Amino acid sequence: MQKTKSMLFHAQFLFTLLVCAFLIVPVVQSVVAGLTENFIMGVKSGLTLRWFVQVWSLYRDTIFLSILIALTCLAVTLILGVPAAYAMVKKQNRWTRLFEELLVTPLAVPGLAIALALIINYGGFTGFRTSWIFILVGHVIFTLPFMVRSVIAIMNSVSLKEFEEGAASLGAGFWQRFFQVVIPNALPGILAGSLMVFTLSIGEFNLTWMLHTPMTKTLPVGLADSYASMRLEIGSAYTIIFFLMIIPLLIAMQWVAKPRQREFVMEKSHAATGATVLRPIAAASCSPDQKEGGRKLSGTALRLVNCAKTFVDGTRALEPFNLKVEAGETVVILGPSGCGKTTLLRIIAGLESPDSDGRVYFGEDDVTDVPIEKRNVGMVFQSYALFPNMTVAENIAYGLKVRGIEAAPRHQRVSEMLDMMKIGQLQNRHIDQLSGGQKQRVALARAIAVRPKVLLLDEPLTALDAKLRDLLRVEIDSLLRSLGITAIYVTHDQSEAMALGDRIVVMNTARVAQVGSPREIYFEPQTRFVAEFIGTINRLKGRLQEDRLVFPGGSIPLPASSAVRAGENGNVELFFRPEHAALVEFGQGHLHATVVASFFMGDRTRVIIEGSSDDYLTIETKGIQSFKKGQRVEVAIDPGALLRLDS
Amino acid sequence: MQKRNNWLLLALFAPAFAVFVAFFLLPLARLAFASAMGPSGFKIYLAAITTPRYLETLVYTILLSAGVTLVTLVISGIVGVFLTRNEFRGKSLLVSMLTFPLAFPGVVVGFMIILLVGRQGLMGDITKLLTGEKLVLAYSMAGLFLGYLYFSIPRTITTIMASAEKIDRSLEEAARSLGASPWRVVKDVLIPALVPGLISSGAICFATSMGAFGTAFTLATNIDVLPILIYTEFTLIANIAMAAALSIVLGLITWMALSVARAAAGNSVAAAG
Numbered sequence: 001m002q003k004t005k006s007m008l009f010h011a012q013f014l015f016t017l018l019v020c021a022f023l024i025v026p027v028v029q030s031v032v033a034g035l036t037e038n039f040i041m042g043v044k045s046g047l048t049l050r051w052f053v054q055v056w057s058l059y060r061d062t063i064f065l066s067i068l069i070a071l072t073c074l075a076v077t078l079i080l081g082v083p084a085a086y087a088m089v090k091k092q093n094r095w096t097r098l099f100e101e102l103l104v105t106p107l108a109v110p111g112l113a114i115a116l117a118l119i120i121n122y123g124g125f126t127g128f129r130t131s132w133i134f135i136l137v138g139h140v141i142f143t144l145p146f147m148v149r150s151v152i153a154i155m156n157s158v159s160l161k162e163f164e165e166g167a168a169s170l171g172a173g174f175w176q177r178f179f180q181v182v183i184p185n186a187l188p189g190i191l192a193g194s195l196m197v198f199t200l201s202i203g204e205f206n207l208t209w210m211l212h213t214p215m216t217k218t219l220p221v222g223l224a225d226s227y228a229s230m231r232l233e234i235g236s237a238y239t240i241i242f243f244l245m246i247i248p249l250l251i252a253m254q255w256v257a258k259p260r261q262r263e264f265v266m267e268k269s270h271a272a273t274g275a276t277v278l279r280p281i282a283a284a285s286c287s288p289d290q291k292e293g294g295r296k297l298s299g300t301a302l303r304l305v306n307c308a309k310t311f312v313d314g315t316r317a318l319e320p321f322n323l324k325v326e327a328g329e330t331v332v333i334l335g336p337s338g339c340g341k342t343t344l345l346r347i348i349a350g351l352e353s354p355d356s357d358g359r360v361y362f363g364e365d366d367v368t369d370v371p372i373e374k375r376n377v378g379m380v381f382q383s384y385a386l387f388p389n390m391t392v393a394e395n396i397a398y399g400l401k402v403r404g405i406e407a408a409p410r411h412q413r414v415s416e417m418l419d420m421m422k423i424g425q426l427q428n429r430h431i432d433q434l435s436g437g438q439k440q441r442v443a444l445a446r447a448i449a450v451r452p453k454v455l456l457l458d459e460p461l462t463a464l465d466a467k468l469r470d471l472l473r474v475e476i477d478s479l480l481r482s483l484g485i486t487a488i489y490v491t492h493d494q495s496e497a498m499a500l501g502d503r504i505v506v507m508n509t510a511r512v513a514q515v516g517s518p519r520e521i522y523f524e525p526q527t528r529f530v531a532e533f534i535g536t537i538n539r540l541k542g543r544l545q546e547d548r549l550v551f552p553g554g555s556i557p558l559p560a561s562s563a564v565r566a567g568e569n570g571n572v573e574l575f576f577r578p579e580h581a582a583l584v585e586f587g588q589g590h591l592h593a594t595v596v597a598s599f600f601m602g603d604r605t606r607v608i609i610e611g612s613s614d615d616y617l618t619i620e621t622k623g624i625q626s627f628k629k630g631q632r633v634e635v636a637i638d639p640g641a642l643l644r645l646d647s
Numbered sequence: 648m649q650k651r652n653n654w655l656l657l658a659l660f661a662p663a664f665a666v667f668v669a670f671f672l673l674p675l676a677r678l679a680f681a682s683a684m685g686p687s688g689f690k691i692y693l694a695a696i697t698t699p700r701y702l703e704t705l706v707y708t709i710l711l712s713a714g715v716t717l718v719t720l721v722i723s724g725i726v727g728v729f730l731t732r733n734e735f736r737g738k739s740l741l742v743s744m745l746t747f748p749l750a751f752p753g754v755v756v757g758f759m760i761i762l763l764v765g766r767q768g769l770m771g772d773i774t775k776l777l778t779g780e781k782l783v784l785a786y787s788m789a790g791l792f793l794g795y796l797y798f799s800i801p802r803t804i805t806t807i808m809a810s811a812e813k814i815d816r817s818l819e820e821a822a823r824s825l826g827a828s829p830w831r832v833v834k835d836v837l838i839p840a841l842v843p844g845l846i847s848s849g850a851i852c853f854a855t856s857m858g859a860f861g862t863a864f865t866l867a868t869n870i871d872v873l874p875i876l877i878y879t880e881f882t883l884i885a886n887i888a889m890a891a892a893l894s895i896v897l898g899l900i901t902w903m904a905l906s907v908a909r910a911a912a913g914n915s916v917a918a919a920g
């Protein structure tokens with residue numbers, strides 16, 4: 001905004017005022033005319049309500065009929081339009097798309113043509129033709145597209161799919177999801193559509209003029225009659241009544257359209273603790289019945305047999321996949337983006353079904369054909385999928401409510417969860433009043449409140465900043481351990497995987513690359529992919545000479561146990577981790593190299609060196625020594641830590 | 648569960664579809680059928696676009712609607728962008744006044760025009776004071792033009808304001824930081840960003856003008872527009888076949904305008920309606 005308004009501003013402002021005058025002056029004229037004795041004489045002739053009385057006696061019925069038709073039309077479009085819009089958003093196929101296309105046509109086809117078509121087709125049914133229902137039909141056809149489009153727009157803009165999946169993971173069936181999640185979240189769109197439909201119906205003239213009979217006159221038809229009678233005062237008074245009817249509707253429309261933000265209520269505890277809103281959750285404070293049984297109490301073993309997934313578009317997101325998870329175990333699925341982690345998790349959850357050969361077992365039960373809402377899983381979504389139409393406490397209670405748990409035990413369970421996650425002070429907040437970390441806790445609380453057989457977490461920490469991620473990682477770890485719940489945790493962050501997993505499943509493009517404990521994965525990677533994906537790995541490339549590997553910068557004795565064979569052309573590749581090498585005094589190491597760069601990391605220094613093979617090597621040292629570029633160093637490698645890896 | 652859900656979704660979808668077919672598609676098909684059921688069969692379409700009276704009306708209506716669309720876009724473009732880009736006191740009142748006529752049916756718009764430029768209208772009084780001649784526009788092409796402007800401007804302003812609000816402010820700031828003058832910013836950033844919105848609201852404006860009936864009906868002008876012609880063919884002359892044929896011609900023109908705009912502006916046209 002400019003401080004001093006420019007010429008341009010004033011010119012535009014004047015222009016806008018002129019346009020406004022063009023639109024509003026006649027409105028004012030009509031208001032004046034409707035209230036004065038004589039239009040030609042103007043206000044001097046005196047003010048009167050005479051014309052209103054006349055309008056009331058002459059045209060009262062049209063007003064009632066218009067309201068009746070508009071209300072019925074609204075009800076019908078709601079009943080027809082909202083479910084249809086939902087179906088069209090959910091199910092994108094040829095038919096729904098065709099219908100969506102068709103729905104635009106009533107906007108393109110003039111009302112007159114629609115009316116003519118209705119008369120030609122149904123005019124023969126005299127009873128129908130002469131009743132107001134006939135007009136209603138026209139209005140429904142005319143307004144239905146507005147309702148459907150408004151609802152579709154809102155359903156597409158809120159992340160409906162996530163909310164629904166969230167509700168389904170908590171056990172809500174189709175209708176529960178529809179009425180408790182879909183409708184409340186689509187409410188702004190439904191409201192906007194309703195106002196639109198009502199206003200359009202009240203003012204509809206093109207269709208109505210053709211469809212009306214002397215017995216069924218609506219307000220605009222009456223207006224046309226009154227204008228034709230050439231008595232400006234009566235026409236004006238009647239028009240004022242029309243204005244009075246639509247003004248509240250227009251105000252309501254503006255109010256609905258305005259984006260609103262809930263106020264961020266700062267509670268006292270909040271303001272006091274300042275930025276440290278998140279207090280660590282104490283794992284010990286979880287409900288006693290769970291604590292005692294140790295690890296194997298609430299979990300179920302899980303088995304995937306031959307679960308492949310091919311999407312309709314032919315994408316092979318998962319090759320046949322086998323996995324066994326013990327009860328109470330935490331398994332981390334780790335892999336680069338797009339390798340099929342989410343797909344795998346969704347198959348376990350029941351949000352996707354595997355290709356026909358695949359089976360999913362919870363314990364001994366084959367749950368492949370059981371929908372998610374019957375599987376009793378807890379799910380934490382990457383974007384949390386918390387219901388914005390409910391408070392924190394209501395969100396946590398939702399799964400319990402769906403399961404028909406009575407109010408008293410439900411409240412107790414909810415407050416247990418709130419205590420456990422240390423979010424009691426937030427219980428009455430709405431979701432958009434929470435920080436990322438708080439949302440994360442609510443999502444966790446909601447998922448475990450139902451005591452799921454399996455807890456599924458899809459990159460639950462990626463939306464958070466690094467510091468908070470570390471904090472919550474520790475918390476989730478102690479939580480999972482103390483609950484003894486079977487958990488599948490998806491991530492692409494290797495440190496998260498190392499910290500949390502009893503076992504890690506490393507995935508690479510739709511397949512398992514390796515399964516093992518964090519230590520196994522780290523120290524005994526079976527492929528180069530795994531070695532490179534987890535941590536840093538260095539490569540030595542050289543030739544075998546007796547029991548030594550010789551490479552440009554030096555040589556190293558091979559461990560006796562390792563059966564290293566030379567590949568074609570006698571080349572051998574061996575790998576080692578940075579921490580298995582050290583910078584040593586000259587003459588004591590295995591290779592000479594030159595420093596390329598060094599990074600001081602606080603507790604250690606990471607040195608990048610070159611000279612011994614095609615690649616740079618990364619070495620870590622603990623000392624306080626600093627390094628310069630070009631400096632000569634000597635490196636000793638622990639021969640026992642050398643790895644041979646298939647590429 | 649996939650299967651069961653599909654059935655449930657179908658059940659949700661079916662009622663609306665059935666109503667739509669029964670009360671829109673079927674009657675429209677009958678209308679098309681009825682147009683060809685007259686004595687001249689399909690030749691009636693030839694008659695509809697060659698008979699001078701019909702042709703003249705058709706051309707008038709198209710020219711009128713196109714002209715209205717153009718003027719509306721210019722006016723609403725200026726006003727809409729001005730309103731989104733500037734904050735001043737009384738702005739929300741101004742916006743409410745500009746969008747108030749949004750909900751007026753055509754008849755009321757016609758009445759507003761009569762009050763403004765009719766026989767006893769304000770314009771007449773003013774011109775009489777100034778020149779001694781009473782200027783009456785309401786019952787001519789000019790009156791229709793004003794009437795169509797009256798109902799088009801509020802709608803178009805709202806859609807243009809909505810699309811102007813979506814334009815990334817930093818684009819303009821970037822252009823300014825690179826030294827572009829205000830006019831250059833308008834030409835190089837603002838208008839290109841607004842084009843889809845302009846096309847779609849223009850198409851809707853054109854389509855509504857083509858089909859507008861109430862305004863012309865109230866003004867009872869000496870120039871027929873297509874909807875009035877259809878109406879008189881149907882009710883006064885009872886030439887149902889011709890009325891049907893003309894409706895279909897009218898429907899095709901508006902439908903075509905919307906489709907072309909949709910193709911040109913992406914998918915947003917229908918949504919703007």
Ligand SMILES: Nc1ncnc2c1ncn2[C@@H]1O[C@H](COP(=O)(O)OP(=O)(O)OP(=O)(O)O)[C@@H](O)[C@H]1O
Nearest residue numbers: 311313315317336337338339340341342343344492
């Ligand atoms: N509904 C779908 N239709 C078609 N292809 C899909 C669908 N969902 C996922 N895919 C594809 O399947 C593959 C695996 O996707 P998935 O979401 O499981 O990856 P991810 O490992 O979770 O990745 P990220 O770490 O990025 O979340 C990707 O190539 C993806 O494009």
Ligand SMILES: [Mg+2]
Nearest residue numbers: 341342343458
């Ligand atoms: Mg994923």
